[in-house]
Amino acid sequence: MRGGIFILILALFWCEAIGYAQNGGLYVISAKAGYVNFVSGEVRHQRAGVWQSIRAQSSLDAGDIVQTGTDGRIELLLNPGSYLRIAENSEVQLVNASLDDLRLKLIRGSAIVEATGASGARLQMLIETPQTELTIDRNGLYRIDVASDGKTEVAVYKGQLSVNGIKVKGGEKLASGMSKPTKFDKKAQDGFDLWSRERAELLAAANRRLSDRTIESVFRSFRNDGAWGYGRAPYFGLWVFDSALSCYTFLPFYSSWSSPYGLSYRNGFGIPWYYFRPDPPARNPVYGTGPVRDHQAIAPSRQPAAGGLEQRHNPQRFDREFLIRKMDIDRWFENHPADHPSDLRPHHRQPEAAPATVAPMTPSAPVEHPNVERVPHHGKMRGEIP
Numbered sequence: 066m067r068g069g070i071f072i073l074i075l076a077l078f079w080c081e082a083i084g085y086a087q088n089g090g091l092y093v094i095s096a097k098a099g100y101v102n103f104v105s106g107e108v109r110h111q112r113a114g115v116w117q118s119i120r121a122q123s124s125l126d127a128g129d130i131v132q133t134g135t136d137g138r139i140e141l142l143l144n145p146g147s148y149l150r151i152a153e154n155s156e157v158q159l160v161n162a163s164l165d166d167l168r169l170k171l172i173r174g175s176a177i178v179e180a181t182g183a184s185g186a187r188l189q190m191l192i193e194t195p196q197t198e199l200t201i202d203r204n205g206l207y208r209i210d211v212a213s214d215g216k217t218e219v220a221v222y223k224g225q226l227s228v229n230g231i232k233v234k235g236g237e238k239l240a241s242g243m244s245k246p247t248k249f250d251k252k253a254q255d256g257f258d259l260w261s262r263e264r265a266e267l268l269a270a271a272n273r274r275l276s277d278r279t280i281e282s283v284f285r286s287f288r289n290d291g292a293w294g295y296g297r298a299p300y301f302g303l304w305v306f307d308s309a310l311s312c313y314t315f316l317p318f319y320s321s322w323s324s325p326y327g328l329s330y331r332n333g334f335g336i337p338w339y340y341f342r343p344d345p346p347a348r349n350p351v352y353g354t355g356p357v358r359d360h361q362a363i364a365p366s367r368q369p370a371a372g373g374l375e376q377r378h379n380p381q382r383f384d385r386e387f388l389i390r391k392m393d394i395d396r397w398f399e400n401h402p403a404d405h406p407s408d409l410r411p412h413h414r415q416p417e418a419a420p421a422t423v424a425p426m427t428p429s430a431p432v433e434h435p436n437v438e439r440v441p442h443h444g445k446m447r448g449e450i451p
Contacts, residue, residue, distance in 0.1 A: 098164055100141065103312055104120060121312065146302060167191065175210045180201060180205055188202070196215050221237055
């Protein structure tokens with residue numbers, strides 16, 4: 066343990082393997098989504114036809130169904146940086162837990178997806194409802210509501226998704242049976258919206274509490290174990306367990322990232338985003354505690370600076386191995402242009418430039434809405450979407 070944080074890492078993909086890193090921290094690598102990060106109230110799940118209660122720090126399997134009662138809510142981990150939050154009186158099935166083909170079904174009720182990632186990266190996330198099928202195309206904030214008769218309404222607060230082939234962008238909503246999205250008031254929120262933001266604030270605060278020493282240990286153990294990618298999915302960062310909150314928070318690899326709510330993340334390992342790459346499809350995940358050989362890692366060395374911990378976020382602190390691997394990455398993308406995110410092109414790669422900073426977002430003034438319960442929070446309306 067370091068700084069109160071038990072370094073229990075859900076690396077990008079759990080691969081049904083458990084081991085011990087050199088610092089003694091337990092890490093789990095898997096190719097599945099469905100870890101239960103938070104539960105409140107009455108929540109149960111069905112597995113193999115048997116219903117049973119569900120608890121935090123457990124995992125769902127493909128085919129499992131989750132039901133929430135009148136006071137039940139649950140938060141699930143999808144790919145690193147993406148959370149699924151389910152409201153009361155809802156029912157969701159994890160159809161396929163593989164991150165290469167992640168599929169969910171919202172049978173009834175409400176769900177919110179908070180997805181942190183890079184603009185242009187494909188998240189490969191499909192959600193079915195009784196009347197529609199939607200694909201989340203990129204990072205953002207999404208809400209899906211399914212009525213008792215199966216009628217579905219999708220609202221995009223930030224980002225973009227496709228509903229039966231129809232594009233829905235930020236600030237737009239689309240109901241089943243409609244052929245064209247319409248604008249909606251993003252400031253009109255209910256208790257579920259406010260709770261989702263509260264969870265996001267809590268998790269972002271947990272991220273910012275991570276000490277330099279903790280991040281250093283996470284980086285070294287993760288790199289030494291060679292778990293630098295799996296399949297074709299985007300590699301955005303790690304889940305790191307906060308023992309004080311008993312849940313995971315997101316640690317991005319890349320600098321200047323924030324959640325769709327506008328909440329800043331600690332800049333992780335300080336890697337500029339233009340070094341992103343998926344692992345080539347032919348490669349397999351690597352396990353173990355020995356040194357990594359011939360594995361295309363995409364991170365700079367993190368050697369301690371003289372007189373203490375290294376000065377993080379220095380874009381010139383790249384080792385020779387990393388620069389060699391970067392050339393391999395560029396050549397791989399030249400042969401696989403379809404896997405190259407649209408905003409990542411070789412002419413953007415300038416490692417000598419300092420990482421860009423994200424300007425703080427000023428919250429909008431609250432507005433009254435007849436369907437929204439006003440909740441006092443230090444004299445202001447909580448849960449506003451920037």
